[in-house]
Amino acid sequence: MTATQGKRRSTTGPRTRIGSRRRPRTGASASSARKPGKESVFVPLLTVWIVALFLLVTLVLWTKGNPFHRSAKSSKETRTAAISLPSSQGPTPQEKKPAMRERPLQEEASQTARPNGRVQETTAAASVPKAPPGPVIPPTVPRKPPIGRVALVIDDFGYDLAMARKFIDLSLPVTFSVLPHLPHTREVAALAAAHGHEVLLHMPMEPQDYPKTNPGPGALLVGMTPQQMVAEIDKALRENPYARGVNNHMGSKFTEDLEAMRIVLQHLRSKDFYFLDSYTSGRSAALSVARELGIPCTQRDIFLDHEPTEGFVRRQIAELIRRAKLQGQAVAIGHPHPVTLRVLQEEADSFAKEGIEVVPLKKLLEESSGKNSAESGVS
Structure with missing residues (x-):
């Protein structure tokens, strides 16, 4: 009986617990577990x-730009433009188009970014460096035109280099005429040209009493062939490549010969040179042949130092000024004598006081040829 009760107790006890207690608890727990699972996933x-949609909207706005910020910026630029260009001082219709085209480039270049991402605008003028102020140019004062012009030609350079340097230092635009084949021919020609003086070839030519009077090495003689004359001229010019014109040294016989002068002047015309007739003979044919060939040419008016004394040179300078006033221009020929140098130094201001301008010989010839062309109706 005891065993029977124990068995019953062992068989009936668990059945009752399983049937009455565990099944209801198992069902209730399963339903309650399923409901929280659906809510936690949803x-x-x-x-x-929601987060993905917000990020998508933010990305779209970021890529397309903020329309509100852009409109604010454009309104700010409009206000700035309206302030900087008042209607009373606005550009003319011709100036508006370039200004509208250049302004956006200047504003874009003058914008800088702040650390917070905003755009800081500066004026366009601040980004352009200002040029330093230049020297103040005084107003041009009209100068009274000269009454006349003169050219001062000094012959026979090539012997004395020291004397040539002294004439170079003169405050007058002296024209240097250099003899060929002398010890300092090359040096004097180069030195004078380097200091801005006009240079001539002082070509030796046959005088009336040749050979008693010797014109020097490389002289042109009437009895030469045309080829010999041309060869002597070219040889002399190789020593003096700075020359742009020629005048005769002596040559009282040679300049009277029409054919001889025609050969010489034709060759000078081919080099675009001009000729100054020293006028050692009253029967010189140089000027007439030059006009026939169309080569610029003039002749000497005054010898400054035919008598190398101070009084004579001063009187000749006064005569030169007088002729320049009457004729409009005049040419003087001197020589590198100490007395000539001294008087020219002392009388340098006399030309300006008398209204006479001292110019290089070529300028005098150019003005003379221009006047002749205007008078003859040649344009």
């Missing part, structure tokens, strides 16, 4: 979708 998914 809420995270909804949150993810």
Whole structure:
């Protein structure tokens, strides 16, 4: 009986617990576990979708730009433009188009970014460096035109280099005429040209009493062939490449010969040179042949130092000024004598006081040829 009760107790006890207690608890716990599982999955998914949608909208706005910031910026630029260009001082219709084209480039270049991402605008003028102020140029004062012009030609350079340097230092535009084949021919010609003086070839030519009077090495003689004359001229010019014109040294016989002068002047015309007739003979044909060939040419008016004394040179300078006033221009020939140098130094201001301008010989010839062309109707 005891055993029977124990068995019953062992068989009936668990059945009652299983049938009455465990089944209801198992069903209730399963239903309650399923409901929280659905809610926990739905809420995270909804949150993810909302965040994704927000990021998408933010990305679209970021790539397309903020329309509100852009409109504010454009209104600010409009106000700035309206302030900087008042209607009373606005550009003319011709100036508006370039100004509208250049202004956006200047504003874009003058914008800088702040650390917070905003755009800081500066004026366009501040980004352009200002040029330093230049020297103040005084107003041009009209100068009274000269009454006349003169050219001062000094012959026979090539012997004394020291004397040539002294004439170079004169405050007058002296024209240097250099003899060929002398010890300092090359040096004097180069030195004078380097200091801005006009240079001539002082070509030796046959005088009336040749050979008693010797004109020097490389002289042109009437009895030469045309080829010999041309060869002597070219040989002399190789020593003096700075020359742009020629005048005769002596040559009282040679300049009277029409054919001889025609050969010489034709060759000078081919080099675009001009000729100054020293006028050692009253029967010189140089000027007439030059006009026939169309080569610029003039002749000497005054010898400054035919008598190398101070009084004579001063009187000749006064005569030169007088002729320049009457004729409009005049040419003087002197020589590198100490007395000539001294008087020219002392009388340098006399030309300006008398209204006479001292110019290089070529300028005098150019003005003379221009006047002749205007008078003859040649344009």
